[in-house]
Amino acid sequence: MERQEEIDLLLAGSLKTLIPKLQFGGDETFFNIWMFVKTPDGKTFPGTFYYGASGPSVGGWMRYIPSSKCPFNFSPFDFKKEELNLFLDALEFALKKIPVSDFEGIYRHDLGNSHMGIIDGKPFIY
Secondary structure (H helix, E strand, O other): OOHHHHHHHHHHHHHHHHOOOOOOOEEOOOEEEEEEEEOOOOOEEEEEEEEEOOEEEEEEOOOOOOOOOOOOOOOHHHOOHHHHHHHHHHHHHHHHOOOOOOEEEEEEEOOEEEEEEEEOOEEEEO
């Protein structure tokens, strides 16, 4: 297993600790969660953190539409490249502080099926 795959699974194990009912496995998506983000400079937006064809990814609404009734004032697609990298680093750093829980699931993708997870704290992919 490559080092990056190991890190990806450890981050997923941290998510499992935060969201014990999180289910892993599926067609082209191994996991998918919603999150509410508030940046240090007051930007707020809903986002997703998921594992898809290109590995762990972050997504969100395409564009923010101003409204007095909407609690969101930003879209992650409006980040400048440097800001986006800082956001992703902060997300990874925060998840690495969370203890890792065991989990497993079958990830079905273009190249076949992968049994992935963590058992006794050790990442695996078969």
